[in-house]
Amino acid sequence: MSVSRAINRRTVLAGGAVALAAPYLARPARADAALRLLTWEGYAEDAWVKPFEEKTGAKVNITYVGSADEMFAKMQGSKGADFDLATFDTSAFKRYLDAGLLAPVDASKLTAGGNLQPEFRDVAAIKRDGNVYGVPFAWGSLPLIYSKPAFPDSPPDWNAMWNPDFAQQIIMQDDANNCITLGAIVVGVKDPFNLTDADFEAVKAKLIEQKPLLLTYFAGFDEGVTIFAQSDVKLMYSMGEPQLPALKKKGVDAALTIPPAGAIGWLDCWTVSSGAQNMDLVYKWLDACLDPAVGAYLSEKLGYGNTTNPPANQASGVTYGDKLIWLQTPENIEKRVQIWNEVKAAG
Numbered sequence: 001m002s003v004s005r006a007i008n009r010r011t012v013l014a015g016g017a018v019a020l021a022a023p024y025l026a027r028p029a030r031a032d033a034a035l036r037l038l039t040w041e042g043y044a045e046d047a048w049v050k051p052f053e054e055k056t057g058a059k060v061n062i063t064y065v066g067s068a069d070e071m072f073a074k075m076q077g078s079k080g081a082d083f084d085l086a087t088f089d090t091s092a093f094k095r096y097l098d099a100g101l102l103a104p105v106d107a108s109k110l111t112a113g114g115n116l117q118p119e120f121r122d123v124a125a126i127k128r129d130g131n132v133y134g135v136p137f138a139w140g141s142l143p144l145i146y147s148k149p150a151f152p153d154s155p156p157d158w159n160a161m162w163n164p165d166f167a168q169q170i171i172m173q174d175d176a177n178n179c180i181t182l183g184a185i186v187v188g189v190k191d192p193f194n195l196t197d198a199d200f201e202a203v204k205a206k207l208i209e210q211k212p213l214l215l216t217y218f219a220g221f222d223e224g225v226t227i228f229a230q231s232d233v234k235l236m237y238s239m240g241e242p243q244l245p246a247l248k249k250k251g252v253d254a255a256l257t258i259p260p261a262g263a264i265g266w267l268d269c270w271t272v273s274s275g276a277q278n279m280d281l282v283y284k285w286l287d288a289c290l291d292p293a294v295g296a297y298l299s300e301k302l303g304y305g306n307t308t309n310p311p312a313n314q315a316s317g318v319t320y321g322d323k324l325i326w327l328q329t330p331e332n333i334e335k336r337v338q339i340w341n342e343v344k345a346a347g
Contacts, residue, residue, distance in 0.1 A: 134269030265324025
């Protein structure tokens with residue numbers, strides 16, 4: 001289940017290092033060659049699409065989607081044959097791999113793989129059976145957003161959201177997967193995406209303990225911002241970094257933090273379709289997307305964390321990729337929904 005993101009979006013090698021073979025020399029594209037992308041808005045911009053087309057002589061055909069389910073349906077409908085590359089986050093890899101929709105990434109054909117920063121070179125969620133199936137591209141988090149005047153000395157940690165001193169000044173997402181994962185982080189579960197029955201009980205109790213302290217649950221990006229701004233909220237389990245500038249536009253003196261226990265991170269990756277037709281263009285595209293200039297664009301223009309350009313991340317204030325727990329497919333989403341409904345129904 002993917003993290004909800006209200007704005008349009010929107011490692012490669014095992015062993016923690018990118019080891020490349022001899023430079024990959026792709027054949028020139030045919031005059032009628034085309035590269036077929038399935039992606040989010042913002043991930044195939046003219047700033048790098050046009051130079052790619054000019055350099056390769058190939059046409060880039062882009063299909064944008066508005067939801068994770070729509071993307072999967074389009075890939076599944078043709079068993080991947082309609083697209084060469086697709087972009088989605090780490091929580092979706094199991095779904096695509098189980099459906100046979102992805103081809104492994106051949107690191108020897110990536111000449112720009114060394115541009116990936118260390119925290120993105122060994123991501124367990126994009127691996128299976130010794131193969132790697134994704135190239136990390138853009139990322140963000142579900143941070144703790146707080147009122148700066150309420151915490152003048154230092155940022156709060158997650159336990160502040162269970163502090164009675166802030167009763168009726170705390171808001172939480174209304175999202176079963178994200179809230180149960182956060183509860184697991186707070187109670188100290190080692191793997192917050194694979195809970196045992198005992199873990200579920202501990203998380204449920206923790207979330208029920210918090211419920212009387214909450215002003216409300218919020219269901220959308222804009223709703224959370226509006227409630228925070230209008231209701232003297234001090235703490236919010238946020239849906240993502242863009243909620244912070246939205247609050248500031250409303251005159252709220254707020255900040256975000258990644259507490260020491262960590263936070264959920266979403267990591268969008270380029271993946272190779274099992275039905276890809278032009279592998280020369282596929283690897284040229286992956287190399288183009290690993291250009292630090294593309295990383296700078298993602299951070300400076302779109303506000304995402306990037307995987308190749310640390311100075312751009314620094315300038316944008318997104319320097320905490322190594323503190324995030326990347327989304328994975330949960331052990332039992334139906335059970336998570338059931339537990340979450342029980343939390344919300346508790347007296």
